[in-house]
Amino acid sequence: MKTILLPSGERVPALGQGTWNMGDQHATRAEEIAALRMGIDHGLTLIDTAEMYGSGRSEELVGEAIAGRREAVFLVSKVLPQNATRLGTIAACEKSLERLKTDRLDLYLLHWRGSAPFAETLEALSRLQADGKIRHHGVSNLDFDEMREWHSLKDGTGVATNQVLYNLSRRGVEWDLAPWLREKRIPLMAYSPLEQARLVNHKGLAAFGHKHGMSPAQAALAWLLAQENVIAIPKCGNRERLEDNLGALSHKLDTVQLAELDALFPPPKHAQPLEML
Ligand code: NAP
DSSP, X not given: OOEEEOTTSOEEESBOEEOTTTTSOHHHHHHHHXXXXXHHHTTOOXXXXXXXGGGGHHHHHHHHHTTTOGGGOEXXXXXXXXXXXXHHHHHHHHHHXXXXXXXXXXXXXXXXXXXXXXXXXXXHHHHHHHTTSEEEXXXXXXXXXXXXXXXXXXXXXXXXXXXXXXXXXXXXXXXXXXXXXXXXXXXXXXXXXXXTTTGGGOHHHHHHHHHHTOOHHHHHHHHHHTSTTEEEOOBOOOHHHHHHHHXXXXXXXXXHHHHHHHHHSOOOSSOOOOOOO
């Protein structure tokens, strides 16, 4: 498994697991838990959730999936902007810990910018770190200017990631944000790496995959795995589809294949506003 270096010197897998919409339906719950456990067995030990997902249902499901295996997992959750005040962040984190049935998060992110001043959120995150409730802090959905603003604040250089929308069909961050993060050695965490399954049904990507002996999902994930400093967190609540995604780990794309994908999904030619899903 390819690993990515966090600023702390710790390594995390370049392929993790997302959990948005997991836990929302009783009928799929057992399979979702089984898929997450199978992912852990295969090294996808970074699990991303958020207090927002299903109003806590995703965190509860993750708590169940990692029961007895907490030490093997690098657990990521997020605070909603409306809770990201000095006291609200701490209260939100404690509720997340309860739902996840754990005493600490490995990484806690500000989900996106709201009205709470960054400095206040950072103060709360530093407090949570000092109290051992979170091991690292980071951000999500911050554009290039916001990212540099966060980084310039007291304790802001401790930021461990910026989790943003990044996949073959959403390459805007390559213009400015991704190079800046790479230069600062802050990993970029790519969310919706399959464009919420839309890439799986992309005709051009299917043809590329057919030519090179991989599925469209494998091609999309292998492309992210070929990027420097990037962690991808596909969500997959089904063991058969997870098996497909795991296949991406055995497809290292070469320069010719990467050039073919550049032709299909051109990189940005100018700065673009950060996209969000
Ligand atoms: P995604 O990972 O791009 O796509 C997930 C969808 O693809 C699901 O419908 C899944 O269905 C399907 N899928 C997975 N593997 C497949 C395969 N091999 N073949 C066909 N379909 C497949 O989208 P996402 O959930 O939006 O993003 C991933 C994670 O990033 C989220 O779960 C969340 O943890 C995080 N995220 C963060 C933010 C943020 O604002 N920070 C925003 C969006 C997402 P099944 O589950 O049924 O297999």
